[in-house]
Amino acid sequence: MSVVLDALSQGYGTSTVIDGLSVTLRPGITALLGPNGAGKTTLLRTLATVMPPRNGRIYIDDVEISGERSARQVRDRIGYLPQDFSFEPKMTVADFVTYAAWMRGVPATQWRRSVDEALEMVDLTDRRRSKMRSLSGGMRRRAGIAWAVVGRPRLVLLDEPTVGLDPRQRLQFRKIISGLGETVVVLSTHLIDDVGAVCDRVIVMHGGASRFDGTVAELEALGRDDLPGHSSLERAYMHLLPEGEQQL
Numbered sequence: 300m301s302v303v304l305d306a307l308s309q310g311y312g313t314s315t316v317i318d319g320l321s322v323t324l325r326p327g328i329t330a331l332l333g334p335n336g337a338g339k340t341t342l343l344r345t346l347a348t349v350m351p352p353r354n355g356r357i358y359i360d361d362v363e364i365s366g367e368r369s370a371r372q373v374r375d376r377i378g379y380l381p382q383d384f385s386f387e388p389k390m391t392v393a394d395f396v397t398y399a400a401w402m403r404g405v406p407a408t409q410w411r412r413s414v415d416e417a418l419e420m421v422d423l424t425d426r427r428r429s430k431m432r433s434l435s436g437g438m439r440r441r442a443g444i445a446w447a448v449v450g451r452p453r454l455v456l457l458d459e460p461t462v463g464l465d466p467r468q469r470l471q472f473r474k475i476i477s478g479l480g481e482t483v484v485v486l487s488t489h490l491i492d493d494v495g496a497v498c499d500r501v502i503v504m505h506g507g508a509s510r511f512d513g514t515v516a517e518l519e520a521l522g523r524d525d526l527p528g529h530s531s532l533e534r535a536y537m538h539l540l541p542e543g544e545q546q547l
């Protein structure tokens with residue numbers, strides 16, 4: 300799986316949200332960090348082929364995504380969990396995940412095995428017959444993660460996947476994504492602990508551009524003692540903000 304963004308610009312109406320971003324994504328876990336409104340969700344939606352690029356190019360497995368036709372060629376390789384995902388409340392957990400398997404083109408003969416595998420990963424096997432509406436917020440989020448990984452898509456996009464998870468579930472989540480092997484995983488988060496624990500690469504976005512692109516160790520090295528933060532990663536993040544936003 301290869302994903303290439305070449306001078307990508309994206310926006311809504313007259314506003315530009317991403318401005319000339321060039322990035323090549325490879326197998327491994329990449330975190331998108333950045334303040335509210337930095338464009339993380341917009342970038343994930345663009346990678347998910349929900350929004351065609353406004354300017355510049357995006358290639359997924361060498362297919363240039365320029366509209367619905369090209370998007371259809373690659374969508375079954377993409378698992379996307381939006382920040383606020385919706386579901387039919389009366390659907391069972393198993394049906395919800397099976398629906399994702401169907402959308403992703405998993406053959407019907409493999410639905411049961413793929414769904415079992417995804418539910419096992421997120422520790423929801425014993426809730427497979429529960430209605431989605433009966434799940435707690437954290438369980439719903441885990442069902443959403445199962446939705447994103449069922450059928451083992453090679454590009455997995457997760458928008459704030461650990462919001463609402465309790466500490467043990469967050470550890471489980473890290474285990475799940477660390478076990479995805481040769482998959483390109485891109486997740487947005489505000490939880491810097493998650494980044495330090497599992498991400499191979501971090502992209503810090505601000506004002507529609509990438510202000511940092513490197514490993515966790517490289518990011519940590521930017522931390523300055525005079526900046527606010529409880530860890531070197533938090534201080535490094537503060538360092539990457541514009542000067543006026545670096546102090547509390």
Ligand SMILES: Nc1ncnc2c1ncn2[C@@H]1O[C@H](COP(=O)(O)OP(=O)(O)OP(=O)(O)O)[C@@H](O)[C@H]1O
Nearest residue numbers: 311312316333334335336337338339340341342487
């Ligand atoms: N559907 C939309 N229509 C118009 N403007 C939008 C829309 N969605 C997002 N925006 C704007 O685009 C900018 C980037 O938003 P986006 O949701 O991509 O940021 P984000 O980095 O994901 O933020 P957060 O951390 O709050 O989730 C913001 O200024 C936002 O107001």
